[in-house]
Amino acid sequence: MAAAHPSVPQPIPAEPPAATVSGLLRDIADVGRDRTRGGYSRPVFSSAETELRSWFIAEARRRGLDVYTDQNGIIWAWWDTATGTRRNAVVTGSHLDSVPGGGEYDGPLGVASALVAVDLLKARGLRPRRPLAIAVFPEEEGSRFGVPCLGSRLLTGELDPDKARRLKDPDGNTYADVAAANGQDPRLIGADYKALQQLGVFVELHVEQGRGLIDLNQPVAIGSSILGHGRWKLTLTGEGNHAGTTLMKDRKDPMIAAAKVMVGIRDTARKYRDARATVGRIHPVPGGTNVIASRVDLWIDVRHPDDSVTAALVEAIGLNAQVMAAEEGCTSSLSMESRSPTVRFDAGLRDRLQELLPAAPVLDTGAGHDAGVLGSQIPTAMLFIRNPTGVSHSPDELVEDWDAEAGAVALADSLAGLLGEARGIG
Ligand code: GLV
Ligand code: MN
Ligand code: MN
Numbered sequence: 001m002a003a004a005h006p007s008v009p010q011p012i013p014a015e016p017p018a019a020t021v022s023g024l025l026r027d028i029a030d031v032g033r034d035r036t037r038g039g040y041s042r043p044v045f046s047s048a049e050t051e052l053r054s055w056f057i058a059e060a061r062r063r064g065l066d067v068y069t070d071q072n073g074i075i076w077a078w079w080d081t082a083t084g085t086r087r088n089a090v091v092t093g094s095h096l097d098s099v100p101g102g103g104e105y106d107g108p109l110g111v112a113s114a115l116v117a118v119d120l121l122k123a124r125g126l127r128p129r130r131p132l133a134i135a136v137f138p139e140e141e142g143s144r145f146g147v148p149c150l151g152s153r154l155l156t157g158e159l160d161p162d163k164a165r166r167l168k169d170p171d172g173n174t175y176a177d178v179a180a181a182n183g184q185d186p187r188l189i190g191a192d193y194k195a196l197q198q199l200g201v202f203v204e205l206h207v208e209q210g211r212g213l214i215d216l217n218q219p220v221a222i223g224s225s226i227l228g229h230g231r232w233k234l235t236l237t238g239e240g241n242h243a244g245t246t247l248m249k250d251r252k253d254p255m256i257a258a259a260k261v262m263v264g265i266r267d268t269a270r271k272y273r274d275a276r277a278t279v280g281r282i283h284p285v286p287g288g289t290n291v292i293a294s295r296v297d298l299w300i301d302v303r304h305p306d307d308s309v310t311a312a313l314v315e316a317i318g319l320n321a322q323v324m325a326a327e328e329g330c331t332s333s334l335s336m337e338s339r340s341p342t343v344r345f346d347a348g349l350r351d352r353l354q355e356l357l358p359a360a361p362v363l364d365t366g367a368g369h370d371a372g373v374l375g376s377q378i379p380t381a382m383l384f385i386r387n388p389t390g391v392s393h394s395p396d397e398l399v400e401d402w403d404a405e406a407g408a409v410a411l412a413d414s415l416a417g418l419l420g421e422a423r424g425i426g
Contacts (some may be wrong), residue, residue, distance in 0.1 A: 019059075019119055021404035024112035025104060028055055037101030039395030043144040043169075044073075044097045045182045052096040052108070056136055059115050063122070065134070070195060071188035072154040073138040073179065079118060080131050088200035089131040090418045092117065092411060095140035095151075095370065102141070103397025105207035109385060111136055113205045113408045120412035121419075128419040130200060137370045144169045144178075146231065146299075147338045152373040157191030164189055170283075201349055201379045201418060204371040205411050207399050208384040209392035212363040219403040220410045221363040222353045223382030226372040227276075228310055228342035229303040234261065234321055238330040240286070240294030252329035254296040255284055260324040261317075261332075265300060268316050275313055276303040276366065299337070303366060307341045343372040346379035353381055356417040357410050367392070383410055 032048025034041040042048040053075060060067045060077035067077045078086065094110025114134040121132075142148030145167040153159035165176035165186050176186035213221055238254035262279050269277035278301045284293035300317065304310040318334040325332035350362065363384060371380040385407040389398045399407075 018123070019116055020401075021109070021112045021116050021408050022401040024059070024115060025108060025404070028052055028108065029104065031055070032098065034101050039101045039103055039397075040098045041100045041102070042096065042098040043100075044139040044150070045144070045178050049097050049138075050182065053136065056096065056111060056115075060134060063115065063118050065118070069184075070155075070192065071185065072151050072190070072192065073182075073184055074151045074155060075136040076195075077134040077136075078131060079128065079133070081128055086131050086133075086198040089133045089198055090128075090415055091133045091135050091199050091202045092204065092415060093133075093135035093137070093202075094204050094206060095137045097139055097141050097143065099141045099143045099393045101395065102393055103207070103391075103395060105385075105387070105397055105399045106209070106392055107140060107206075109207045109399060109404065109407070110205040113385075113404070113411050116405075116408040117412040117415055120408065121416055124412075124416070126416055126419065130419050131198075132415060132419060133199075135202070135370075140370055142231070142338065145175050146233075148231070148340070148368050149370050149373045150175075152370040154189050155192050155195060156373060156377050157193075158373060158376065161190035196377050199374075199378050201346075201381070202371055202374050203349075203353070203381045203383065203411070203414055203418070204369055205383040205385065205407055206367075206369060207392065207397060208363070208387045208390075209365060209367045209397075210387075211390035212361070213384065213386035214388060214390055216361050218359065218361055219386045219406040220357065220360045221384040222350060222357060222360050223345055223365060223371070223384060224350065224362045225305075225345060225364040226340070226343040226368060227303045227305055227364070227366040228307045228340060229301065229366075229368055230310060230314070230339035231337040232300045232302065232314060232317075233335050233337055234298050234300060234318075235333050235335075236261070236296045236298075236321070236325050236330050237332075238294060238296075238328065239292070241292040243290040243292055246292060251292060253292050254325070254328070254330045255293050257321075257325045257328040257330045257332070258282060258284075258296045258298055260327070261321045262298070264320045264324060265317050268320060269302070269313060272304060272309055272313050274305055275309065277301070277313065277317070305342050340368055340372060343375050345371070345375060345381050349379040349381045352417065353383075353414055356414050357383075360410065383407065383414065 139150035
């Protein structure tokens with residue numbers, strides 16, 4: 001290339017355009033699109049989720065953050081103070097995995113907003129007195145290995161590493177094997193008290209998964225609590241046989257038992273005020289049109305603010321299933337896959353966020369989050385961003401661009417307030 005002539009004025013290189021949340025989300029809008037189900041399918045360690053992890057790492061490095069992936073698959077991106085001491089950090093972030101056929105915002109909105117919040121703080125000339133970190137948690141949805149918030153449960157020691165290593169995805173691959181194939185050493189997963197000691201507070205920004213902000217006509221809310229929830233697997237065992245040669249009276253068909261059980265679950269849950277119970281996944285074995293199934297596995301998601309009511313409801317569901325199964329000549333067995341008690345976010349941190357964001361209402365949520373799991377170790381809080389459809393875990397989930405940018409400003413204001421504090425809250 002010819003050298004520029006010294007007397008010819010050179011154009012001043014244009015500043016790279018400031019990143020926006022909607023712009024960042026547009027950059028990843030094609031990753032993991034699910035042409036069959038609609039929306040996005042980005043299970044942990046799939047090619048889509050891996051691509052999103054690489055995208056995040058590149059974006060964080062572009063901002064000068066020190067990035068690494070820990071032994072539990074959590075990506076950390078650090079903006080250090082002048083001393084470089086990693087203690088009492090203000091942490092934000094979310095997740096990049098999705099439910100099958102999920103929306104565009106559940107998880108990535110919090111990650112993209114964290115990146116933009118860093119840009120905004122840098123543009124304001126902020127010199128943090130506490131370190132800031134962005135964390136990206138793997139398998140928040142539990143849509144591949146069945147246990148939601150797998151990364152934060154491992155980090156906090158809430159999930160036994162042996163149990164985690166043995167978890168299987170729907171194709172029968174263990175978590176240990178899949179993690180190893182993705183460059184992680186599964187022998188090293190588990191509680192990381194050294195990492196936890198570095199953390200001061202965690203603020204997760206998330207798309208609202210209901211209609212609270214629509215009704216209040218506000219773009220941003222502060223979270224108050226997460227509804228207790230858990231997952232159970234019910235197995236109904238019958239007798240596999242031929243669809244044409246087996247008389248109706250001779251059948252032990254677990255699909256019929258499953259149908260009755262599912263209606264029973266709905267009816268039982270309706271008897272408990274504020275309870276939610278869902279069967280969103282059912283798997284007949286072997287699963288042929290002309291085959292009476294020998295077994296049906298179905299997964300039940302149960303939620304209630306009072307954990308003892310959840311326990312009572314699940315017990316009722318299990319007893320009911322035994323009766324329904326017996327009526328069809330089948331047997332049933334129920335096992336718990338995960339449980340997350342109701343979480344009330346740290347009151348001191350919530351009050352501080354209310355001072356920093358005086359217009360934001362306070363809302364609770366029925367959805368689970370890593371902020372709930374981390375809340376057992378450090379003060380945690382959430383910001384919710386208006387979702388004009390009120391729908392989530394669906395391609396219809398939506399955040400308007402202007403609300404996404406308002407959310408990043410609210411997150412930056414929150415982080416700035418917390419970073420300016422010499423001591424932690426809580
Ligand atoms: C996660 O979004 C959950 O609430 O299951
Ligand atoms: Mn989420
Ligand atoms: Mn979700």
